[in-house]
Amino acid sequence: MKVYIELGEWYSKFTNGKRNFELDCDEGTSVFEIISSTGIPIDEIGITTVNSEIKDSGWIAMNGDRIKVYPMIIGG
Amino acid sequence: MIYEKYIRVLYIDLTTSKIRIEHRKDLHDYLGGVGVASKLLEENIRPDLDVFDENQPLIFAIGAASTIFPVITKTVAMFWSPLTMELGESYAGGRLAMTMLTAGYDALVITGKARRPSYITISRNDVEFKDARAMWGMSNDETGRVIREREVGHGKRSIIRIGPAGENKVRYASVCVDTYRHFGRLGIGAVFGSKNLKAISVVGDRSIHSKDFKEYFKVYQDIYKRVTSTEIMSKYHDIGTPINIEPLNIAGGLPTKNLRQNVYEHGEKISGETFTEKNLVRKMACTGCPVGCIHIGQIRKEFDKGYEYEAINVGYDYELIFALGSFLGVKTSDEILELIEEVEKYGLDAISTGIVLGWATEATMNGLISEEQSLVKLSFGNTENYLKAIKYISTSKNEFYRTLGLGAAKAAEVYGGKDYAMTFAGNEMAGYHTGYGMALGSTVGARHSHLCNGGYSLDQSASSYTPEEIVEKVFEEEKERCMLNSLVICLFARKVYDRKTIIAALNSIGNSYEDDELTKIGERILATKMRVKKMLGFDFSNIRLPKRFFETPSMKGKIEEDVLYNMVDLYSKKIEELMSKSE
Numbered sequence: 295m296k297v298y299i300e301l302g303e304w305y306s307k308f309t310n311g312k313r314n315f316e317l318d319c320d321e322g323t324s325v326f327e328i329i330s331s332t333g334i335p336i337d338e339i340g341i342t343t344v345n346s347e348i349k350d351s352g353w354i355a356m357n358g359d360r361i362k363v364y365p366m367i368i369g370g
Numbered sequence: 371m372i373y374e375k376y377i378r379v380l381y382i383d384l385t386t387s388k389i390r391i392e393h394r395k396d397l398h399d400y401l402g403g404v405g406v407a408s409k410l411l412e413e414n415i416r417p418d419l420d421v422f423d424e425n426q427p428l429i430f431a432i433g434a435a436s437t438i439f440p441v442i443t444k445t446v447a448m449f450w451s452p453l454t455m456e457l458g459e460s461y462a463g464g465r466l467a468m469t470m471l472t473a474g475y476d477a478l479v480i481t482g483k484a485r486r487p488s489y490i491t492i493s494r495n496d497v498e499f500k501d502a503r504a505m506w507g508m509s510n511d512e513t514g515r516v517i518r519e520r521e522v523g524h525g526k527r528s529i530i531r532i533g534p535a536g537e538n539k540v541r542y543a544s545v546c547v548d549t550y551r552h553f554g555r556l557g558i559g560a561v562f563g564s565k566n567l568k569a570i571s572v573v574g575d576r577s578i579h580s581k582d583f584k585e586y587f588k589v590y591q592d593i594y595k596r597v598t599s600t601e602i603m604s605k606y607h608d609i610g611t612p613i614n615i616e617p618l619n620i621a622g623g624l625p626t627k628n629l630r631q632n633v634y635e636h637g638e639k640i641s642g643e644t645f646t647e648k649n650l651v652r653k654m655a656c657t658g659c660p661v662g663c664i665h666i667g668q669i670r671k672e673f674d675k676g677y678e679y680e681a682i683n684v685g686y687d688y689e690l691i692f693a694l695g696s697f698l699g700v701k702t703s704d705e706i707l708e709l710i711e712e713v714e715k716y717g718l719d720a721i722s723t724g725i726v727l728g729w730a731t732e733a734t735m736n737g738l739i740s741e742e743q744s745l746v747k748l749s750f751g752n753t754e755n756y757l758k759a760i761k762y763i764s765t766s767k768n769e770f771y772r773t774l775g776l777g778a779a780k781a782a783e784v785y786g787g788k789d790y791a792m793t794f795a796g797n798e799m800a801g802y803h804t805g806y807g808m809a810l811g812s813t814v815g816a817r818h819s820h821l822c823n824g825g826y827s828l829d830q831s832a833s834s835y836t837p838e839e840i841v842e843k844v845f846e847e848e849k850e851r852c853m854l855n856s857l858v859i860c861l862f863a864r865k866v867y868d869r870k871t872i873i874a875a876l877n878s879i880g881n882s883y884e885d886d887e888l889t890k891i892g893e894r895i896l897a898t899k900m901r902v903k904k905m906l907g908f909d910f911s912n913i914r915l916p917k918r919f920f921e922t923p924s925m926k927g928k929i930e931e932d933v934l935y936n937m938v939d940l941y942s943k944k945i946e947e948l949m950s951k952s953e
Contacts, residue, residue, distance in 0.1 A: 302616060303643050304609055335601055340830065341617045348621060364617035367802070367830050368605055369688065370821045370861030 295321055295357035297328060304365055308333040319355065326351035329363055340366040372438065372578060373880045377406050377476045380497070382490065384565055385424060385482030387499045397477075400898075401891050402433035404459065405856035406477050407448040408898040411457075414479060417905050421452045422539065422564035424483035430470070431477040433857035437468040437658035438578065439590060439875050440597050441863035444656075445470065445547075446855060451556040451817075452564075453541040453722070453777050454796035456906045457899055458556045459817040463656030463860065464548035465528040472526065472574025482565065489531075489569035491521055494576055502568035509533050509715040510546035513569055523573030531569035532559045533717025535764040539563045540775040542722035542798070543764075546714070550654060550664050550685040554719045556797065556817060581880060589878040593871060598660050602865050606663035607653065611688035612642030614801075615696075623804040623829075623925030626696040627750050628728035629792055629918050632803050632925070634696040645686060645703050652683070656860070663862060669707045684711045692801030693724025698731065699750030712757050716764035722777065723763070725798035727756055729778045733787040743770040789917040794818040795908075803919075804829035805926030806837065809934055811844050813913055814941045816899045821861060823848040829926050837933055841940045849948075852899070853892035897952035900945055910942035 301313045309315075309332050319328055329339050329351070341364040342351055355361065371378050377397040381390045400406045407429045414427035429448045436442055445466045451458030470478070473494050484499065487506040491498045505513050513531040521527070528548055536543035536559030543559025544552045553559075562568070580586040597603050605613055618624040619637035626634040638644065649667030656664070666683050673680050684707045694700060694709040713720045731748045733739045741747055745762060746755040762771040773781050778798055782791035792799045797818040802808045804826045811825020812818055820826050823844045828835060835843065851861070859867050867875075869885055876883050920931045 302613075303646075304605065304613060338601060338605075341621045343620065364620055365605060365613050367614050367617055367623075367804075367826070368862075369611055369614065369802075369826070370824070370864070 295319060295355075297355050297358070298360045299328075299332060300360060300362040301334075302364065305334055305338075305363065308335065308338075321357075323355055324351065325349060325353045325355055325361055328355055328361060334363065338366060340364045371474070371476060372434070373581060377402065378474060379410070379477045379479060380475045380492070382478065382480045382497060383482040384480065384484040384488065384490075384499070384567065389497045399891070400895060401853070401856035402436070402476060403431050403856040403858035404446045404448070404852060405891060405895040405898070407431040407446050407459075408895055408902065410477060410479055411448045412898055412902050412905075414481065415450055415902065415905065421450050421455065422560070424565065425481060426450055426561070426564075428480040428558070428561050428565065429477065430466075431858075432467045432470045433859075434881055435857055435875055435879060436471050438471075438879060439658075440594050441603075441659050441661065441860045441866065442857060443467055443658045443860050444858040446858055447545070447553045447558050449556075449558055449561045450906065452539070452560050453557040454818060456795075456908045457817050457903050458558060458561075459899075460553040460555050460558050461855070461858070462530075462545070462547040462551045462553045463659070464551035465657045466530060466547055466572060467858065468657040469526065469528040469572040469574035471578070472576045473572055474574075474576055480565070480567070484566040487537075487566050487568050489517065489567070489571065491571045491573065493523070493573040505568050506537060507534060510717050511549070511715065514546070514549055517569055517571055521571050521573075523571070523575075526575050527571060527573045529569060529571045532562045532567075533715060533764070535717045535775075536560055536563040537568075538764065538766045538775070540718060540764060540766070541777050542719040542726070542775075543717055544719045546717060550666065551656065552719075555721065555819060557719075559717050582878065586878045589874050593866060593875065594660060596866050597863065603661045603863065606862050607661050609642040609646055610663055610665040612645050612665070612686065612691055614688045615641045615691060616643070618802070618804075618925070619696075621925045622923060623802060624696050625692060625792070625799065625801055625803045627699045628697065628732045628790055629799075629803060629922050630732070632922050636701045637696065639701055640691055640695045640703055640706060642688075645691070648703050649686075649707060659860065661862070667703070667707050669704050669711070671708075682707075682711055684714065686710060689801050690720045693721045694756075697724045697728045697801075698756060700753055700756070701751060705753040708753060709756060709760070712760045716760060718760065718764060721800060722798040723760060725792050726763070726774055726778045726781065727759060729782060729787060729791045730759070730774060732790050733782075733785055736787065738786045739770065743768070791916055792918060794915065795913050802826040802829075803922065803924045805924045806840050806929060806934065806937065807835075807844065808924070809915070809919060809929050810840055810937050810941065813915065813934070813938055814844065814910065815848065816896065816903065821851075823851060824861075824864075829924075837937050838940065841937050841944070845941060845944045849889070849892040849896050851892075852895035853888050856891060856895060893948060894952060897949050900949055910938055910945070913938060
């Protein structure tokens with residue numbers, strides 16, 4: 295199946311400059327597994343939305359899903 | 371002092387213009403920083419006198435490894451907060467820690483009141499008391515410029531100063547440190563003002579020699595590598611803390627329009643990426659930090675008719691963007707920078723100013739404040755009028771603005787609207803409406819700051835904690851941060867400085883500590899802070915948060931009042947236990 299990944303600018307350093315791209319993956323793959331496969335370090339995976347709704351990273355993606363990843367909230 | 375088993379304290383009396391230096395062996399058990407400062411505050415504070423009485427102390431301290439290792443860059447200031455009327459504690463970077471270290475002082479205790487507006491210069495062998503009458507009324511920026519021209523020590527000097535808000539004792543006035551850093555919170559600027567103290571210049575020129583350079587350099591390099599070559603700190607350098615706007619907004623944790631909303635419809639226009647694309651012109655670092663997280667944005671301002679423009683550089687961070695942006699419904703990065711510049715000029719704490727103005731705007735909407743009182747119509751998104759209001763607060767323009775200068779909680783006591791004066795025990799809220807971690811952390815934190823225990827970071831953890839687990843984690847982190855702040859590590863590097871690293875760093879410069887000793891230091895410091903708070907009348911059971919916190923859903927959903935107060939109760943029992951153990 296295919297999913298669409300959308301990333302903020304900061305993440306592009308992990309994905310060879312790519313911010314919006316299509317990804318092939320097996321059915322039953324979790325959002326976490328999909329994002330990890332893009333090269334983003336797991337510690338940097340913050341809030342994730344699937345088709346504009348916040349989902350936890352264990353959510354199982356479906357064909358055609360648009361997955362957007364936001365950085366972890368930082369501060370002291 | 372490095373390699374010494376004592377803390378070198380410089381006492382300065384502004385009333386008599388006298389100084390003395392003490393080598394305090396007894397303070398060595400507090401490691402330095404907030405530990406030493408808490409103990410000195412406990413020794414010198416006068417709860418029997420007015421908060422602005424000249425006998426009240428103002429304390430600064432650095433830690434045992436300040437600027438000797440990467441990112442250990444901060445100085446702590448402690449005082450009786452005129453805003454919350456309890457523990458005052460604030461941190462700043464810049465060059466101050468480096469200059470205190472190289473001038474040879476671990477801590478400064480300033481008491482008394484100068485007869486006239488004054489500034490002091492501190493160097494290795496000398497303290498001078500100087501006339502600042504010509505500077506009274508000047509902005510932070512102008513004051514810094516004048517002292518830079520007058521005083522020696524370029525490159526080895528730190529200049530900390532107040533603007534008109536501090537002179538007028540606005541209770542959330544800040545102290546500017548080396549232009550782009552601040553002792554921002556809890557009204558330390560007003561304490562300076564109450565002492566007729568416009569500025570302090572510290573010049574340090576002492577060399578520090580390592581007794582075991584090989585070991586020191588090995589540890590230094592290891593830390594440096596982790597700071598610069600891993601992803602732990604890169605976000606702080608790249609986009610900086612404003613990167614938070616987007617995730618907080620999408621998740622419903624961005625306080626907006628006086629927390630009437632948790633999502634900002636114009637969030638994208640004020641995001642970290644927007645600031646980077648439109649305004650960022652420079653990045654800077656505190657002395658001793660290889661990261662460079664200070665983001666400077668530029669705005670163009672017309673200063674006269676006839677196409678006369680100037681470029682103004684303004685430091686920005688997440689908290690400032692939230693407080694003067696989403697919280698006030700301001701829609702563009704340029705307008706936010708204008709507001710930051712105004713707050714900077716007058717020397718106010720940006721967070722408190724935004725929250726105070728948010729309350730004033732809603733109180734105006736609800737008919738509690740007339741335009742006759744506020745002189746300008748305060749409405750969300752009206753930057754022009756907010757700029758005027760900032761000036762009026764700083765200069766105590768009329769009775770209404772004098773009251774606003776007391777903070778949001780006090781203003782609501784006078785005019786009404788307590789349910790939406792967004793403070794934690796009198797301290798204006800930080801920009802995270804994330805859930806129980808943040809709500810509990812800020813309520814019980816020793817200075818009611820989100821940074822006391824980082825409770826907000828629990829709210830974004832993948833795990834869902836029970837209320838009891840949150841209490842436990844907040845309590846443990848509060849103690850740990852007391853230890854970290856005794857070294858005065860920049861908390862951005864919290865993940866770099868784990869226990870193993872801290873012990874290796876201290877050992878390499880002749881300070882041998884074991885893991886459990888560091889735990890005890892953290893506990894000792896927290897108990898000291900709590901004793902000071904108790905002395906000033908603090909009681910957990912008196913805390914009540916504005917209803918708005920419970921009405922507007924947080925990032926983790928609605929916060930239930932009874933659940934939160936039960937958590938506060940549980941936490942207070944842990945504190946009682948800690949204090950009885952330390953007696």
